[in-house]
Amino acid sequence: MSQSKKITIGVFIDAFGWDILKNHSFLDDILITKKPVESVLGYSATCVPTILTGKVPQEHGHLSFYFYSPKTSPFKCLRPLGLLPKSIVNRGRVRNLISKILKKLYGYTGYFQIYNMPFKYIHLFDYSEKNDIYERGGINNGTPTIFDFMRDRSIPFHKSDWRKDETVNFNALISELKKKEIRFAYLYWAQMDSILHDETKDGSHIPAKIKWYEDRLRKAYETARENYETVELFIFSDHGMCTITEDCDLMKQIETAGLEFGKDYVAVYDSTMARFWFLSDKARPAIEAVLKKETRGRILIDEDLKRYHCHFADRKYGDLFFLMHPGKLICPSHMGEKTIGGMHGYDPTSTDALAIFASNIKPENLPQKLTDHFKIMADSVLSGLETEKASA
Numbered sequence: 001m002s003q004s005k006k007i008t009i010g011v012f013i014d015a016f017g018w019d020i021l022k023n024h025s026f027l028d029d030i031l032i033t034k035k036p037v038e039s040v041l042g043y044s045a046t047c048v049p050t051i052l053t054g055k056v057p058q059e060h061g062h063l064s065f066y067f068y069s070p071k072t073s074p075f076k077c078l079r080p081l082g083l084l085p086k087s088i089v090n091r092g093r094v095r096n097l098i099s100k101i102l103k104k105l106y107g108y109t110g111y112f113q114i115y116n117m118p119f120k121y122i123h124l125f126d127y128s129e130k131n132d133i134y135e136r137g138g139i140n141n142g143t144p145t146i147f148d149f150m151r152d153r154s155i156p157f158h159k160s161d162w163r164k165d166e167t168v169n170f171n172a173l174i175s176e177l178k179k180k181e182i183r184f185a186y187l188y189w190a191q192m193d194s195i196l197h198d199e200t201k202d203g204s205h206i207p208a209k210i211k212w213y214e215d216r217l218r219k220a221y222e223t224a225r226e227n228y229e230t231v232e233l234f235i236f237s238d239h240g241m242c243t244i245t246e247d248c249d250l251m252k253q254i255e256t257a258g259l260e261f262g263k264d265y266v267a268v269y270d271s272t273m274a275r276f277w278f279l280s281d282k283a284r285p286a287i288e289a290v291l292k293k294e295t296r297g298r299i300l301i302d303e304d305l306k307r308y309h310c311h312f313a314d315r316k317y318g319d320l321f322f323l324m325h326p327g328k329l330i331c332p333s334h335m336g337e338k339t340i341g342g343m344h345g346y347d348p349t350s351t352d353a354l355a356i357f358a359s360n361i362k363p364e365n366l367p368q369k370l371t372d373h374f375k376i377m378a379d380s381v382l383s384g385l386e387t388e389k390a391s392a
């Protein structure tokens with residue numbers, strides 16, 4: 001084999017926050033760099049496009065799944081379901097099935113889930129992740145991803161299939177490494193996030209899960225070393241996890257404001273953030289009055305949204321944002337009916353929210369934010385190809 005070949009491996013572990021990593025041993029003999037990384041406002045639907053493009057939310061256009069857009073809503077056909085009893089249509093299994101049918105019907109390739117959005121209002125909203133963001137053109141405003149970077153330069157690469165489970169994706173990586181053809185690999189692991197949602201950071205299954213990742217990554221690293229001259233491993237996450245301490249029925253409070261949903265205002269209640277669009281003059285003052293009394297969260301002013309790089313010029317994701325304080329869960333919300341152990345999507349600068357970066361090398365410019373991973377991976381791949389060319 002050629003002795004100058006280099007492989008760059010990016011490993012994404014959903015919700016593996018700094019708060020968790022710093023309290024566990026994790027490939028300590030291999031990873032000489034471990035550090036916290038600032039996340040972004042929002043959820044994985046915001047963070048992953050940020051990592052993949054190196055751009056902030058207001059540039060790549062992804063923030064949350066639902067946004068107000070009755071004209072383009074693909075959900076008009078679901079409106080009659082609003083007449084059925086809640087006990088039937090709010091079942092998880094029923095909603096999963098409807099999501100699957102719609103996905104197939106419309107040919108959506110992205111992560112598509114209707115979650116807990118009430119059927120009587122769903123026709124007012126459109127959905128932001130209809131396309132597979134890992135494929136070309138998947139990012140809403142066309143921003144290229146790290147995979148497009150490789151595609152544009154005809155650099156052979158491998159990426160996990162985000163629909164497949166962690167073992168399948170791990171095995172696929174190992175077999176690709178053995179072929180010695182690729183220069184970039186991207187491993188996607190998401191199960192940690194669901195364990196953390198269930199049992200939060202001190203849950204009984206967390207240490208075993210970390211050990212599982214550790215063992216697999218050691219194997220991947222060794223396989224890479226056996227097949228390539230140089231191996232650069234970058235491990236990162238999208239956000240951390242915050243333990244839920246209290247539920248807040250914000251929806252009910254807003255319903256006391258004397259306004260009509262769909263006529264005066266519309267709202268999306270994410271788990272940690274409520275977003276409002278004002279349709280009548282009386283809506284903003286009435287809703288603001290309710291929100292100002294709710295001390296478990298705060299209205300995000302323009303300055304906050306600019307600081308979080310979520311200041312969308314077209315106000316696509318809402319005229320007003322209300323963000324809960326860490327640990328306070330909007331429940332019920334349009335994401336779920338029941339409370340959970342942990343949640344993310346609070347102030348991205350809070351300790352629980354910090355994501356991670358870890359590597360077997362010490363990059364010259366250490367990443368500070370999620371947007372920095374793109375350049376680290378791209379530079380690593382390019383420098384390998386240059387060395388390869390020089391020694392050919």
Ligand SMILES: [Zn+2]
Pocket residue numbers: 015044193194197344
């Ligand atoms: Zn999550």
